[in-house]
Amino acid sequence: MRLSTVLFFAFLILSLSGQSQKKYTVVIHGGAGVMSKELINETARSEYKAKLNEALELGNKMLAEGATATDVVVKVINIMEDSPLFNAGKGAVFTHEGVNELDASIMEGRTLNAGAVAGVRDIKNPINAARAVMEHSEHVMLSGPGASQFAKEQGLEIVPNTYFYTESRYQSLQQLLKKERERTGKDNTGTVGCVVLDSYGNLCAGTSTGGMTNKRYGRIGDSPVIGAGTYANNNTCAVSCTGHGEYYIRLGFARDISALMEYKNLDLQTACREEINKLTNMRGTGGVIGVDKQGNIAMEFNTSGMFRGYLKSSGEKEIAIFENE
Template structure:
């Protein structure tokens, strides 16, 4: 049975990504399962009449708790073997945004970012100060080392052995979600552990408005993933919004902005986009990017180029 929100005819959509990068074959099943679970969790919030921001954050929670992804538990490590995370939320109705950078030892950095948006006079807080601010307001802390996984430790060893700290993927990169709710409002939420072997204190693209994400009810909403420094240089999320404002579809704007990044900087990235009409854009110029979205009774998902699977979701009767 349709919820009240669906019955109103609003184009409810919850779209997620689980990171662009060189995902190994053995990691594909967990990636696809994870993004489908995240999309479903966020969509349930929308079906219940919830706000786009609540739905996007709920979807990101699922991936922050899943060590198949590089966010929260499972985050990659800096050169000293520590977890330092970045996150961003943005509300398309108000253009309010909140972000944290290089935040250590919290279970859900996306919650810390939201608290900055709602409780601070600033957009971005970083480091231990960001953690203190968030934990004092109820964000769950994690004991030192609790977010470190064997996979992340192995990735750091490989980076040290290679002498190459530019890789942004260990089977999963930045995670993100975008949503449109029953009132037509948009939101974006993005979370990451960054790049394996990064310098201590490195802030990537994710917490920077217009780079890691953007949301504007008059146009659309975006979450990005990939080589962070290249995303910063091209202001990727906002570049997609600008192209949509010029009349391109969500899909065409996303692909064109990514192609330009690849052409100018010879690096890889991906992005997910929703227009304010609920049109979907999914594109990446990396080897793979896991993604999924729920729209109506359909779950769409993929990870390889040109892969687009569709499942009909059978809702349980109350």
């Protein structure tokens, strides 16, 4: 065998070996809020963990097969959007008027390109619409009927608003209306998010939500706001938030985490904790997940629980609900 042939095969083997050693990470959340084992019984906990596991395993499979971070974020969030367990897609909460309005956003760390939709009532998977805005429009955020028209033109699945109905979410609205009180932290629970570092070294973050139970006047929270509920930058991290959105918007929460890493050289977990401390000082509640360019992860919150999990190419994996779990 000629030397050149030997060198070619040696190079090929080294290249394939290097490809197989590339690292990836997927992190997800399903909302943070006031939780207890009394309110969420063992059967419900098993259902939540099974769905979180399904989402993580899909992400792991896709990443192992070489999928991009953007593809993974969308498909993983679809799993949670299609489940009535979470306040996103099928399980979205009700507004004061008794309808479902959904928000979502996505951002790529390599290009800083982003897309979002807000206040939509008939798009089955809002995260898909957010991606379409990012990739097929000159805009970052579309809202209401205009976003729905755009989604139809993009061939996305449109459903009647009744598709999003779930009895538990409807009863939650009725209880709040009956008591004529402000919603409590437990109603924040359910917003979903995913952050990914793919095998090519690119980051992506996405968030999808039904917003707040009993919200009025077309209220929009942090989830569709780039830099508040979602942010990604290959130089620092990818972040998805969940909680009382007004506080996240005021803080520029997601972008601030990236800035703390960029300008103060903080590591991801320290930056997330510092931002959560700011949230706490403002008497806001919620949580955040993140992954940095090295694959380090963070899952921080100041509530009694957050549906959360992560899975790395090394096989390291965790799924949890309550604090200190």
